[in-house]
Amino acid sequence: MGHREDLLEGAKRCLLEKGFVRTTARDIVKESGTNLGSIGYHYGSKDALLVEAYIALVEPMGTDFDGARTGAGAGESSLERFRRVWENVIRSVPEMRPIWMMTLEVITQRERLAGIRELLIGAQKEGTAGMAALFTGIEESELPDDVIESEGRFYTTLLNGLMVQWLFDPESATTAEQLTEGLRRVMDRAAETG
Known part of the structure; x- marks a missing residue:
């Protein structure tokens, strides 16, 4: 590996151990076996490197959510897909806890x-x-902007709320079944009222 890759791997390890706020450029250099100048040369700044490291940690999660672990069912309904994806999200919480905690850190430490x-x-x-x-x-590259801006935002909002519940108290957090039943009832109520 070259310095660029070493820095990225070192930054990922630092993020998992220390988070955004407590990770320093010197921590990354020590963890990666590189030098301070390499950060600016390859990434422009420590912040840019940390963002790339964070994104590299988060990107593989989508595969787990979609069914790499439980398999997508052929011919499943929208509600069945909804439940399956949320089951996979919830299943990821224990092993992905450091990444979820980092996400909350970014949200709560906005000024820093x-x-x-x-x-x-x-x-x-x-x-x-x-x-x-x-x-x-729908393939991500084929999604219309209106689907991203409406449905994508809806699912992202649910994800953020569910993540907070599962990090705070897994025993009382909403399950995939409860979330699916809630959606089904909301849809039924909307159909009744027109």
Whole structure:
């Protein structure tokens, strides 16, 4: 591996151990076996490197959510897909806890992470598109903007709320079955009222 890859791997390990706020450039250099100048040369700044490391940690989660572990059912209904994806999300919480905690850190430490926050906002639309693709079954590259902006935002909002519940108290957190039943009832009520 070259310095660029070493830095990225070192930054990922630092993020998992220390989070965004407590990770310093010196921590990354020590963990990666590189030098301080390499950060600026390859990534422009420590913040940009940390954002790339965070995104690299989060990206594989979409595969787990979609069914790499439980398999997608052929001919499943939208509600069955909805439940299956949420089951996979919930199943990921214990092993992905450090990544979920980092996400909360970014949200709650907004003022301390101004540089990182701006970079992550740029990546947020990609995450929203990924959520829309998971639930609709439409390839991300083929999603219309209106689906990303409506359904993608809806699923992302549910994800953030569910994540907080499962990190705070897994014993009382909403299950995939409860979430699916809630959606079914909301849809039925909307159909009744027109």
